[in-house]
Amino acid sequence: MRLRARITNAGLLIKMAQSVEKLSKTWVILFTREYVHFIVGKSSVSETMQMFGQIKQDRIFEEYLVESALNNQIFVEVSAEQFVRGLKSCHQALDVKLKLAKKDGWPMLSLNITNSSRTGNRLYLTQDIPVRVLQSDESAELTEPEVESQQVHILLPPLNDLKTIAERLKAIGTHVVVAANMNGELVLKVVADAVRVETSFKGLINPELGQPDGTPAPTPQTALKHRTAFAHVRVDMRDFVKFLHSSIVNPKNVICCIVDGQSLLLYVYLGQNTDSDDGQFIYFIPARSH
Amino acid sequence: MEAVLSSVALKPLAKILQCLGKIGEDLYIQSRPNKLLFATVNASRSACAHFTLHPGFFDTYSAEEHVVDEHGRDTGASSCHVLLKPLMNIFRHGKAMDNVESCRMKLQSAGDQDRLVIVLHCKHGVLKTHKLHFELCDPLAAIYSKNASPHKWTISSKITHDWLLHFSNKLEEIAMRCKPDSIALKSFTETIAADEEDQLGCRTLQTELQVDVEDFDMYDVKGDSEIIFDLKNLKAILSFADQMGQPVSAFFNEAGSPIVFTVTQTPDLYALDLVIATTIPFEAEEMHSTASRPEPQPQGTQENQSQHQERSKKSMQTPRPPQPRSHAEIYVDRPPNITSSQPLPENKFPPLQYDDDDEMVPLSLQNRPQFRNLASEMAEVERAVRDYEHVGVDDVLMAEQDLDTQKELTSQAPSRPQLLTSAYRQNFKIIEIHRAS
The missing domain is CATH 3.70.10.10 (Proliferating Cell Nuclear Antigen)
Structure with missing residues (x-):
């Protein structure tokens, strides 16, 4: 099992790590030949929020090498806090080398960082982030959840705006109803005993979803009859706020898909377009009844 | 001991208390004719901080030589300790502190009442008086030598x-x-x-x-x-x-002997020595264990237990890198004092606790929270009045006179080292900019 790389875009990697830091205490990073994936939450438990992130390796690494008996895939579990702390030291570093190493019998993601101090002198830094290498049976559980096709898909307004609103709504109720239609309208609704708050957006874009080969996606049978009919999903406010932490990466395109009454799927694209190679987070938030 | 601080010295004093508060809970005060010493030690006695405040830190500073009354008590209160937290709260920097023009600190022993009296002279002639119990004690001194450190x-x-x-x-x-x-x-x-x-x-x-x-x-x-x-x-x-x-x-030596960190502000304002115990590596300590030193604190026994666990683990497993172990204690020494030869009667000093006298009374009405029940408000007013009575009109007048003389003194003596002048000037500048705009 071998893994090594030189980090060329530490800033992006730090931002990616920071935006998923709050989701869970530990997450899994999957290194494959082509992609680096961040995985939060096990799919065997479909009741919890999950996140799948990916970025093509050449966007953040160079001299990248990954080898393993498991189809050249390496799954490592890291502590979110430690990973972010270690990675932050790479900020504006002159050179960063990453490798999977064993120290005192423990597996570590070892970062060798060359930086310059305030006075311009060299500063050599080693950050050893403890990891746990997952066995093949554990990694088999980490698959994206299967969901029914959505009724509505809509581009969200800027996440920073949503975040301010969500943080206000959080003080009012524990759950939020997200509703949208194919006519560019989105509503966030919080109901408490004494008050009922609705925030609505108009004139949003309902993008055309395509398949990887470029042909338009087939219209699902569950589609709503009218463009103005709303699909609703009631989710935990904390889950929704956690998703909004991805505003750190300042994404241009965030697509919100609603499977009526069942789940909320959010596609966050890190790049300029909706190219998943430039970096993508997919959040799966399950519906909560009461 | 009596000391007067100007408003510019209050912020450094707050920082000093804050720094001490991060290490220990008690403040050991020792007043000497030429300097005031603040010290604290942490609960496990592995770190000890010493601040030396030179007369230059104060507007005026005076302390008597040790004076002993007929009971063998040190009436000058040259060495005592107070709780740090209430003291920190008094000097905590905030809006209330901006109104303070000068501060007078005094160690006062009148009859059975040992008090550290802090009088804050605020704008518009408002006086805030805080009184803290103190307990006489031998001075706290860690044994270390910066000069001997290689x-x-x-x-x-x-x-x-x-x-x-x-x-x-x-x-x-x-x-x-x-x-x-x-x-x-x-x-x-x-x-x-x-x-x-x-x-x-x-x-x-x-x-x-x-x-x-x-x-x-x-x-x-x-x-x-x-x-x-x-x-x-x-x-x-x-x-x-x-x-x-x-x-x-x-300043440091090898493992096991303490490391000393110092911060000083020249010329002759203050100096801080922080002594931290260093850990003796496991193997080195094992060699010394023939002369097994009794562990002085309960913490030590815990450490011993974990040590035994570690050792038993070690015997079962492959060799590992040396395990550093228990802390060396900094020996905090109490040098012989005049008072220590004659033990003090135990019940003579009240236990260290705070009665109504010590509660801080906010005199400025703006600072008072809006929602407060009437009873406590009445009690507060009563206490405030009592404080005023205690200070007395003469005291206030005298204080004002003192302030005037201080102004004269500062204007006459430009050689006094200035504390945080840059910060002070910055504030001044900001005010001007506001006026201009």
């Missing part, structure tokens, strides 16, 4: 601040490896054997930092030295140095 360095606190940013917040101890031409800092945690339960929770981020010795203002290390010490106490002094904009110096 290794030393001095560095800007900004650079050390950058270093510590890289370490995990939860890290407790740090190892410093110094060689004549290089220095490395490493996070230090107990190594856990690899075949124990494979969980991430028990493992921590390991950080190692190699710094160019060119970054130091002064670097004089004669040989190799690797020492391990507590990071929390180090952070306390570094943040203090950072706030004061002063460099930090370290």
